[in-house]
Structure formats: C-alpha cells, structure tokens
Amino acid sequence: MKLTKKQMSGVRLESITKQWQNYTLGTIDLDIPDGELWTFVGPSGCGKSTILRLIAGLEEATTGNIYIGDRCVNHVPPRDRDVAMVFQNYALYPHMTVLENLSFGLKMRKIDPQTRRDRVLAVAQSLGLENLLQRKPAQLSGGQQQRVALGRAIVRQPQVFLLDEPLSNLDAQLRDSTRAELKLLHQQLQTTMIYVTHDQTEAMTLADRIVVLDQGKIQQIASPEAIYRQPINKMVATFMGNPPMNILPGVAVADGVKIGDEVLALQTPVASGQALDVGVRPEDLTFAPQELSLPITVKLTELLGAEKLVHGYVQGFPSLELLVKTKHQDPGERIYFAPDRVYLFDSTTGRRLD
Numbered sequence: 001m002k003l004t005k006k007q008m009s010g011v012r013l014e015s016i017t018k019q020w021q022n023y024t025l026g027t028i029d030l031d032i033p034d035g036e037l038w039t040f041v042g043p044s045g046c047g048k049s050t051i052l053r054l055i056a057g058l059e060e061a062t063t064g065n066i067y068i069g070d071r072c073v074n075h076v077p078p079r080d081r082d083v084a085m086v087f088q089n090y091a092l093y094p095h096m097t098v099l100e101n102l103s104f105g106l107k108m109r110k111i112d113p114q115t116r117r118d119r120v121l122a123v124a125q126s127l128g129l130e131n132l133l134q135r136k137p138a139q140l141s142g143g144q145q146q147r148v149a150l151g152r153a154i155v156r157q158p159q160v161f162l163l164d165e166p167l168s169n170l171d172a173q174l175r176d177s178t179r180a181e182l183k184l185l186h187q188q189l190q191t192t193m194i195y196v197t198h199d200q201t202e203a204m205t206l207a208d209r210i211v212v213l214d215q216g217k218i219q220q221i222a223s224p225e226a227i228y229r230q231p232i233n234k235m236v237a238t239f240m241g242n243p244p245m246n247i248l249p250g251v252a253v254a255d256g257v258k259i260g261d262e263v264l265a266l267q268t269p270v271a272s273g274q275a276l277d278v279g280v281r282p283e284d285l286t287f288a289p290q291e292l293s294l295p296i297t298v299k300l301t302e303l304l305g306a307e308k309l310v311h312g313y314v315q316g317f318p319s320l321e322l323l324v325k326t327k328h329q330d331p332g333e334r335i336y337f338a339p340d341r342v343y344l345f346d347s348t349t350g351r352r353l354d
C-alpha cells in the first residue's frame, strides 16, 4: 500500500489573538497553502506552541477565525479537526508493542482491521520500523521511539500535521538524520505540515516558508533564503544564522557610517548625525583586500574543521566586537566587507533601512 493523502487542506488564521492576564499573542494572520511545510521559529516564549495549540483546538482564541481547508473550525472540537499533533514529549504507551502503539489510534476510530494493518505496515516500512514492531518502547533507542511517535501521527492520515519540536529529545547526529527523513516523508505525503522549532538549522532546511516570531508577533514570513538574505529587521537578522550576524553601532556622516574612528563608505538613507546599526554576517567578512574595511584587533582564532572562526574587535574599541568566518586566510590588520552583504538597521526600531 502506498502512503497517500486524503484531501486538500491548507491552514488559514485570520486576525487571531490570544489574551492571557499578562500575555498577548497576535494579531496573527497566516495563510498556509495545501501541502506546504512551514516552520515557526523564534525565542522561547514567543508563542510558537500556543499557535499550534490554537490550530489543534487545545486552546481557544480570544478573537479571530481559524480555517482548515475551507472549514472554519472555531467551534470544532480537537478530535474532529482532523489534525495530528506530535509533541516534544511524545508519550508512547509503555505496555504496548510498536505495532499496537501505531494501530491504537485507528482502532479507537473504528477503522477496520485490514485497513488498519495495511496502513500501519506501510508507515512502519517508510520509517524503517518493520523489524521493531514486536518490541516495547523501553526496548527502543530515543530515535526509534521518536519515529514511532511520528508514525502514530502519520497512520491517521490527517489533513494537517502539527509538529512541536519533535526532534528536540534526540542527540545532534540523530537529529540531522531524522530531519532529513522527515523532509523526504513530507515530499512523499505532500500533506500540510507546521513544524515548530527554536533550532534555526531545522527551520532553514525543512521549510517552504519560515515564520519568525518574537514576543507574540510575527516578524517576517518568507522563504528560507529571503529570511537569511533579506531580513526585515535586526531581530530576524540576528536570530537566523550561526554564529549570528555582527552588529556594529555607528552614526551616519556625510560620506558613510562612522564606526569607532573610521568611516565605512556606505550610502545611507538617513540624515547625518542619526545613529544606526551596521550588520554583516561572519562569512561575509574577509581578510582579503576589498573596498570597504575597518582595522581589527584579533583576540582569538578557533579552528572549526574546514573553517576558522576569528574573534576580534574594531581597533581601539573593544565593545565593537566582530566574528569572522574564513576558510584559509590568516587574520590581518584590517577586515574587509563584502559590499553587497552589508545591512543597515534603525538603531531604535530595528527596522532595516537599506
């Protein structure tokens, strides 16, 4: 049996807010087309899980409408929303075998035994669980347990998958491989998926689109590439990227931006005298001479394998710290900027200016 999807279902959130005594989420507007995989990313407490729980029906919105496919689900109870949710702390039934864990939800929904069996076997095969079906959860590794938890959601053939940090219990290596499996699985199933994570690598590698959240508000919705290359503000710019983008506070002057004692010859859209922040990613700095440069004092060089990470600061200004990622170069006296990879931000609002 092939794994197939049932029907077309995007997810739409219209003017959603959620008000608690001392926390307000929203206003959230989202329109996720059928079959896409979107990731929600942002610092702890920004509202990622709450949005998932609202879609699943585990929380009720204070205002606004939620649609799954064409159906407004505001008053539809969770079990009738046809979504499957996988939590960070997936709880498998410890006394049941893998086979029973996978079949249980279908049994509860009174799916006939033959269909049940077909679906469970197809899912077990696609997740590499065929040889583990008779084991109990305690006899599985963390990664295998994680796959059973995913499998339990997949056999239900929901219209939408809601995944809340499903890989966060795994070690780094297993996380990488399970992430890749999940991406393949999505290509195969083509079911709408919303994937919550605070791991930006996961957000980048999995997503058709990324939603960056901060303090209960959407900062930006865009493709991974656009989030990385055209961040809308300083929060998005510094959150995505590892190590993060360097931010150098400066002041607009007639011929550029003054940073420390030197002027970087950048065109700015603001009046002379206005404070602004210059942003540049560690990999967009180089020790090979180019037009734009600043003098640098190097504090430390770390070898990362194929690359070196150089820690330094603008000469004479220890608070103006810089990280440089370079492949082969030895640090020099000046650091050079890739001219089309420099960003300007309003230092008060954080909005991007260039």
Ligand SMILES: Nc1ncnc2c1ncn2[C@@H]1O[C@H](COP(=O)(O)OP(=O)(O)OP(=O)(O)O)[C@@H](O)[C@H]1O
Pocket (backbone or CB within 6 Å): 020, 021, 023, 042, 043, 044, 045, 046, 047, 048, 049, 050, 051, 198
């Ligand atoms: N039942 C509740 N009552 C009051 N406040 C709540 C409730 N549930 C969540 N919150 C608040 O809502 C905010 C968002 O929480 P949420 O769990 O959505 O964050 P998150 O982005 O998933 O964070 P994390 O990455 O830590 O999981 C937090 O400030 C939290 O304290």
Ligand SMILES: [Mg+2]
Pocket (backbone or CB within 6 Å): 048, 049, 050, 164
């Ligand atoms: Mg959460």
